[in-house]
Amino acid sequence: MSKNNTATDKPGKTGKWTRRAFIGAGVVAGSALVVGVAVRQGNPIDRLSPLLAKGENERLLNAWVKVDADNIVTAVIPHVEMGQGVYTALAQMLADEMDADWNKVRILEAPADMQYVSDSIARDFLAPDLDVPAIFEPTVTGGILELAQAMGLQFTGGSYSVRATGQRAMRTAGAAAREMLVAAAASEWQVPAGEITTANSMILHAGSGKSEPFSKFALAAAEQSLPAKPTLKSPENYTIMGQPKARHDIPAKVDGSAVFGIDAQVPGMKYAAVRAAPVVGATIESMDASAAKTMPGVLQILNMGDFVAVVADGYWQAQQALNSIDAKYSKSEGDSLDQDALFARYATHLDEAGDDGGDMETETGDVAKGFASAAIKVEAEYKVPFLAHATMEPMNCTAWVRDGKCDVWSGHQAPVNARQAAADAAGLPFEDVTYHNAYLGGGFGRRSESDNITMATRIAKATGYPVKMIWSREEDTAQDHYRPSATSRFRGGLDKDGKAVSWDNIHTHLFDPKDAPTVPYYNIASHKIRKVDVPTQLRFGPWRSVDHSQHGFFIESFVDEMADAAGKDGYTFRRELLAGSPRHLKVLDTAAKMSGWGSALPEKHGRGIAFVPSFGSIVAQVAEVDMSGAKPKVKKVYVAADPGFVINPDGFTAQMESAIAYGLTAALYGEITLKDGKVQQSNFHDYPMLRINEMPEVEVALINGDHKHLGGGGEPGLPPIAPAVTNAIFAATGKRIRELPLSKHSFA
Amino acid sequence: MIKLNVNGQSREVDVDPATPILWVVRENLEMPGTKFGCGIAQCGACTVHLDGKPIRSCSTPVSAAEGKSITTIEGIASEDGTLHKVQQAWIEAQVPQCGYCQSGQIMSATALLLKNPQPTDAQIDAAMAGNVCRCGMYNRIRTAIKAAAGIELTTVQETVA
Secondary structure (H helix, E strand, C coil), rough: CCCCCCCCCCCCCCCCCCCCCCEEEEECCCCCEEECCCCCCCCCCHHHHHHHHCCCEEEEECCEEEECCCCCEEEEECCCCCCHHHHHHHHHHHHHHHHCCHHHHHEEEECCHHHHHHHHHHHHHHCCCCCHHHHHCCCHHHHHHHHHHHHHHCCCCCHHHHHHHHHHHHHHHHHEEEHHHHHHHHHCCCCCCCEEEECCCCEECCCCEEEEEHHHHHHHCCCCCCCCCCCCCCCCCCCCCCCCCCCCCHHHHHCCCCHHHHHHCCCCEEEEEEEEEEHHHHHCCEEHHHHCCCCCCCCEEEECEEEEEEEECHHHHHHHHHHEEEEEECCHHHHHHHHHHHHHHHHHHHHCCCCCCEEEEEEECCCHHHHCCEEEEEEEEEEECECCCCCCCCCEEEEEEEECCEEEEEEECCCHHHHHHHHHHHHHCCHHHHEEEEEECCCHHHHCHHHHHHHHHHEEEHHHCEEEEECCCCHHHHHHHHCCEEEEEEEEEEECCCCCEEEEEEECCCCCCCCCCCCCCCCCCCEEEECCCCCCCCCCCCCCCCHHHHHHHHHHHHHHHHHCCCCCHHHHHHHHHHHHHHHHHHHHHHHHHHHCCCCCCHHHHHEEEEEECCCEEEEEEEEEECCCCCEEEEEEEEEEEECCCCCCCCHHHHHHHHHHHHHHHHHHCCCCEECCCCEEECCCCCCCCCCCCCCEEEEEEEECCCCCCCCCCCCCCCCCCCHHHHHHHHHHCCCCCCCCCCCHHCCC | CCEEECEEEEEEEEECCEHHHHHHHHHHCCCCCCCCCCCCCCCCCCCEEEEEEEEHHCCCCCHCCCCCCEEHHHHHHCCCCCCCHHHHHHHHHCCCCCCCHHHHHHHHHHHHHHCCCCCHHHHHHHHCCCCCCCCCCCCHHHHHHHHCCCCCCCCCCCCCC
């Protein structure tokens, strides 16, 4: 998903891992005693301490937690907050294992530092004395691999934070810190560690009546060796995990004080407006900036080759001047391309692949035989368009390049990547770049790209003074990294009893996650899934739930078509396909039951069901749609979700609501189209958003199906909503929707 | 020089009178709580009050505010720091996710309750439909507005099996 893996000491994927790390060392840094876990030679704690523990007498217990003199426990969160509640959920995981007093827990986002991209931290916590072959034991292998993906890039996305960093690192860090504190107290009090208990950031010994706050032993704890495998709690002992704790980031988001990337303030800062060449790959051949030059406040007009920038005293002045500039662009390969031509290109590639071509993704059983002998055959083709992210905060970045140093301010899903992008653009070593991350005004995958960082740094390098670059909404819409448009074709076979026996799918593109087109949870005797790679012209970028966003629609629409061909309703048909998977069935049954599946509805109303496991979580949704008007009105959505164990029920529920709104916006309206190679949409009037009067009621049931294997929260609520709605439309009207968005279709 | 009253304080700014209020507030007066979203009055992120009425500050020139009172998100809490009842309800209902649109949402909601202390659902829709929330927290916004208005709520049950 992200490109620049800049960790320098990553062990190879195979072979013996040479341990360069060591554990547990206290160092004095300045006047504050800072203690932590050193994981590399050249102990990084003295370098990290000024970044993390700025106060007097603050003690850093390990890379993810510090305890200060007032007994405040600070969780250092190696992920960014974009509304998904990660600060709070991860802090809950650490604090619970540590037995910290939740009211005295503070949160600090980790700096964009290599320390936090090191998966060796994870290895040290999980299995410090093992080298690679031994690490790959079943109990920890998955965890380390997951963690390496998430932490290896200090990346926030892929619904990874809780299930990887939280489950594997934050909990372990909290438990380790607790054990070190207990060991220190046991040594001081001369009592067995087993007699010591902890609660609410206090260390207690019942026999002697002694009790002291964590802070009392924070220093001595640092002298203790780090436990290799600290004991984690069982769910019955959780006191903070599983509770709907209020989010730490919310108070600052109701009084205007939350600082987003666009709010960066740097003394002497100027403002830049930018316009990139409208066709990907084109450059500026010439431009007429004669009017812009005379406009008030304009300082510099820059032809950057691939984009024009106007720098002015204020952003509005810069944008007004930019609007007056007429630029001519070079010819590009994509100049003649429009949307129909692109879908025609997809069709050509799919036709060429035929029944057996393309790249095989998965194959089970004999699909050809299964299909040939099927009593009922079903075939369908589905299409989805490009989608922009349309984060509420338009892309922006503030940069300052001077004296061989560079400072950059923005909100980014992968701060280390942002720092590297700035270093590359400034022509400076990574160490000479400081990256300041702020809250993200929406991420959804868009802020995992670094194009804005690169552009702002290039502008700042050209000017020499600090510059805040802000994209107009028009630029944000037309220069996104899009969810690709795609086509998917299916052939399915049913036996005489209406049981699915074969599944044949071929689709365009495959990005991430690789399992998005697959249906291993559905019990179908033979299936075959293939892809063809087709150039898409526009830049691809991860868009909330990534490939699941289209495959959820493709798969669950086709399952519904098969159900209809079998003469069964969508719920019953899916129940049969999930027979033998009790955990999956429970989720499906819960959603159906909540919705009153099968009960009478008003005229021209319909219910549709969809079921998509993604990012480790299982989600079923039933949508109730009113088709009595000119366009579909989604009245209510019932959600059942099993992410293994829900760390913060209110936060997880909010993610389901949010994913439904995001996915429903796309299902109803979302469509980026091309004409002459250019994106035609520009702002919210032609790329519309769901609004409050269109928001369905959402009812959520949470299921804790497997506390040892957690799933994600930010994305899994999205893939089922489009097919739940289109299946409901079919139930209400008999009209099968095979292309999104719904605004393309007439329901009059 | 343009004379303004912002959050009860007299301010003077030396800007082109055509400059939208949004940029004057954010850049000249250094109050960044009011947000830029679309620039064409389509999303509501920039909503402030002009004499108590909600306006889209991205599309309203500062000249239109001369002699009138501007209220921004920074100006709705009491002087002692007590949050406005709408802000309190926003925390109680855990409304914001990314939070970027929330200044505008809260300014639209406070203006609604100023004019109509007991809004119906349809009136909430009408007053709030100009404010986009990409995180889709519309149901919580509705809940919070009703809570701030003291309207009885029918809460959606959340169950953990």
